[in-house]
Amino acid sequence: MKRLVGAAVPLLAALFAFLFGAIMLLAIGANPWDGLVAIVDGAYGDGDALATTAVKAMPLILVGAGITIAFRASVVNIGGEGQIVAGALLSTVVALALPDLPALILIPMVLLAGLIGGGIAGAVPGALKAYASVNEILSTIMLNLVMVQLMNYLLRGPLIDPIEVERGTRIPQTERLSDNAAMPTLIDGTRLHLGVVIAILAAIIAYIVLWRTPLGFRLRAVGHSPEAARAAGIKVKRHVTYALSISGSLGGLAGALLVFGSEGQRMVTDGSSAGFTGSAGFNGIVAALFGALHPLWTIPSAFLFGGLLTGATNMQRVLQVPAALAVALNGLVVIFVISSDPVRSRIDRFLSSRGELNETLKSEKPVDNQEIDA
């Protein structure tokens, strides 16, 4: 019963969102039912659509799992965009430097480079928060801007494809990266690649780390009450830095998987981070919160939200409606579903909850954004 309500309320909310979307569609002269069909069809209609949705969900899972870890330690990470870019850049550098290594060695190396790149991009705001009292919302937003410029600088300068310079076309992209670093495609003829599996595994590992290891315990203790954690002998500052580093490294891994899995084996910039990341740094936050800040629930949540994104692209193509409508619709879904969440928990309470997972969740809810004093 509880599970049923848990699923029914957000679905009802999504329905309301689509009702608003239907009004928008009618207003611009498109058939709302066709719109809904196009979204569902584009997201889950056939194997190809499912593969595309999975590929879209991949970075959301990783960023979402990272967000979960940060939030559990009471740290807000809005720097996903920059961390994805950082991971992608470092992994690209590795692939450019060592193109001839066999796949069995090169693939782990580029993934590790992604983890490290994103980890550094997360460690900086983490350390700044812990040791210099710089609020992480500010530093992560600012670092997003810095990383975009770094990407543009590297891709039009040191890392640019020499052919682009030779021809004078100067398109800001690397040369095609070594095929030895490419994520194997899982099903021929679809875009489904190994990175999706890696992302799911990473989310499971994040869950295990968070709930089954001493490190996870300490992170959550810091999130629950920094004072109590310190009294228990936990090094609070260090763990705040860890939290953002781990969170960032998962984003960085997503960056590497985007380059070597989802996007044609080279890094190219259109001048913005969203062009490369697909705004996964922000959408991952949405996926994590839909998933009630639990790494495992982030996985289905990312598939749902990823489906919405691919479905909206399909609707745009089939009905010839502007992309802007899809963006607005996504916003509505987020607003409605998130507004329904407290309604759901109220019903939950009413039904006297016994579900183990939800109990855990409730008792583990982090103390939001508490400042850490020295």
Added chain:
Amino acid sequence: MKPKPNSRTFTRLLAVLLAFTFVVAACGSDDADSGDATVDTDLTVAIVAPSASEDLAFTQSMVDSVKAMGITPQITDGTFIVDDAAAAIRGYAEDGINVVIAHGTQFGGSLAEIAPDFPDTTFIWGTATDTQGLDNVFAYYPEADQGGYVNGVVAAQLTQSGTIGVVGPVQAGDAVAYIDGFAAGAESQGATVNITYTDSFSDVALAAEAAQAHLTNGADVLTGTAQMVVGAVGVASENDIPWFGTQANQTPLDEGLVVASQVYHWEVVLKEMFALIEDGTKGGQTFALTLENDGLVIEFNDGYELDGDTTKLAEDTIAGIIDGSISTGG
């Protein structure tokens, strides 16, 4: 030489080609006549493009070109996210569209994966200078430095201070080509060119301040490229400063001050590609827009009066670029 915005007739939004049709036609004699661009074809066409169809810039130039051929394309615009563009490109191919135009350099990686899966579909991709070895892909790019050079030469005639300001986005692609060509053209006439890259395609306010900074430093003629320059054109309007545009005809942004725009007429190369497709060649070639093949056209705003000498100089410059006697430095 103050600008004389005399014929501010609001009905005439689009500027007309001036005397250059004659010159170009005379020089580019081996070209088909540029008057009628329509083609007779049954091919279905779809466009996937990164910005809005009516952006007065990159995307609009392609949409207008295809429509000028008498073809009504299906359009998925605003797909600056590579992933979404890839889904749209694949979707059109699956729908059985004959020709899918992937109008964005950044879509190349996706295309390399998609094109081999749909050997019967032709993908037209740009701006790009090669087809990545794919035999069902045509590539296209503008030699934007050519029109930039012409704009620069004309701009140098209009400046009294001798300083011209340029507002660019990120230093890449045809933005660099246009700006470098513009600088070469203006400098060949003895003008000083100050170039600012704002490092953003979207920050309109920053583009406006960049234009303002040029004015502070003595510039009295401005140009710029990419969609955020609307901010810089606003500054030009406020200060009565002549403006040179590129990609699409920017006259609607200020009918009194836009002197000339380099306009991309993709239909010139698209026509050639369509002819090849009809004959069974699905791809494998690269096409460039140039002044010579009428793919690049300098469209002057008749709301901005130029004197005879300047007009003549512009004609000579275009002729010189076409016959190779002038190097645009590109």
Added chain:
Amino acid sequence: MSEFFTLSVLVATLASGIRLATPYLIAALGETIGQRSGVLNLGVDGVMLLSAFFAYWTVLETKNLWLGVAVGIVVGFVMGIIYGIITVFFHATQGISGIGIFLFGLGFSDLMFQKQVGTPRPIKQLPDVSIPLLADIPHVGEALFQHNLLIYVAFLLVPIVTFMLKRTTFGMNISAVGENPQAADSLGVSVAQTRFTAILIGNTMAGLAGAALTLELGIFQANLTSGLGFIAVALVYFGAWRPVGVMGGALLYGLVGATVVQLKALQVIPRSVSDIASMAPALLTIAALIVLAGRVKAPSALTRPFSRH
């Protein structure tokens, strides 16, 4: 480099920095009020885009600048009602609902623009107003007292918001519900009503910020704000929830941006490192905070919904 230190260039850079800072300042002041009451709004950018579009559209159709400003403010107010309902009555997680508002604003403003306007068409810009006497002060007058009216309004809002937060009952209530809603509630302060009002004021100011941006530029296009609203949220943390501090952050960010642009125009910054130089506003904001950072505590109840149960 010496070209930069001429009076006219310095004056122009200062004026440019003030223009750039204004939308950040108005939006961040509004966000400050909301956060002081315990509500984080990540949707500022979306609200700004909506109000900017409707202000622009109004001016395009009516040619009436002040009607445009009014419409921008009203749109902000309406979004305030919506966000208030979402956060205060539905207790939605604030970070995520703000992202929802952002996405909606980004998409809807673009959709309306494409359907109603199409291509970017210029509108009248807000005219500059010289302040009598002050504008005549050599150089200083040019930099500080020859701006459009909304820029003066932005800076006048700093003392007004400070006064409101510190000296009025409403301001005390805001702090009370932001620090300890339970205690405030037991003292008879309506947490819901106070927060709702704070949200309304904050969003209305975001609306004004959007109108100020589009009417300063005289144009609108998709994603006109280019992430400006997110930076405004960041600047609230820079200013440690104090209007004067927020003003300092906005000015720092704007002035550094203006300086970089000026140095590029002077060709002092070579093209080869243009994008590296463009990192300066973001990096210096962080650096300044490292130097200045006191141990300022956030409103204790920030992002925490309140219910009596």
